[in-house]
Amino acid sequence: QQQVKQSPQSLIVQKGGISIINCAYENTAFDYFPWYQQFPGKGPALLIAIRPDVSEKKEGRFTISFNKSAKQFSLHIMDSQPGDSATYFCAARPSGTYKYIFGTGTRLKVLA
Amino acid sequence: ETGVTQSPTHLIKTRGQQVTLRCSSQSGHNTVSWYQQALGQGPQFIFQYYREEENGRGNFPPRFSGLQFPNYSSELNVNALELDDSALYLCASSVTGNKETQYFGPGTRLLVL
Numbered sequence: 001q002q003q004v005k006q007s008p009q010s011l012i013v014q015k016g017g018i019s020i021i022n023c024a025y026e027n028t029a030f031d032y033f034p035w036y037q038q039f040p041g042k043g044p045a046l047l048i049a050i051r052p053d054v055s056e057k058k059e060g061r062f063t064i065s066f067n068k069s070a071k072q073f074s075l076h077i078m079d080s081q082p083g084d085s086a087t088y089f090c091a092a093r094p095s096g097t098y099k100y101i102f103g104t105g106t107r108l109k110v111l112a
Numbered sequence: 113e114t115g116v117t118q119s120p121t122h123l124i125k126t127r128g129q130q131v132t133l134r135c136s137s138q139s140g141h142n143t144v145s146w147y148q149q150a151l152g153q154g155p156q157f158i159f160q161y162y163r164e165e166e167n168g169r170g171n172f173p174p175r176f177s178g179l180q181f182p183n184y185s186s187e188l189n190v191n192a193l194e195l196d197d198s199a200l201y202l203c204a205s206s207v208t209g210n211k212e213t214q215y216f217g218p219g220t221r222l223l224v225l
Contacts, residue, residue, distance in 0.1 A: 043202050043216030044155065089154050098206070099145065099168055100214070102154030
């Protein structure tokens, strides 16, 4: 069964700190790994995404690290801000499809 | 702002009833996907429509059905509602040539009593 396991379930970080969220998958037939940010009452919004042939991708304060052999990928939020407080979802796309398998989400709270 | 709109925003139904949810995709987006997001969980893929035809389906029973119209708007229909159908239903559209980037609407929150 295709699954994406996400941890931690919740995270509290001080302003200026680094937030780290981890995801692991079992099925190797995934070819695209996006991260989504969701605020209460809103739909998920794409933050950053990576393909399995790249080990790291950085966009502003957001970085994805990808470890293909360990089947793990993580989101790092540098210099975390109170405005980053939201729920974050990792996802993976099975090859040849346009559907996403989502993790269970991480609720991030950044303290001012 | 992604431009994907959904209606209604909230809905209350009773078990056994039928419901229709609507989605207007962003201009130029011809692919629409529907997801169910239970409270505290990640979205789960229901199905996708491309050029008015179903183009992939998740593990949902046939009582979940959909339509896509020539203007690329879409409907999700759920028959014989069950209590477990209570969730946020999300619509996501993507642009031709870049189907990887899915833009989500704000969702419709359905409560089944």
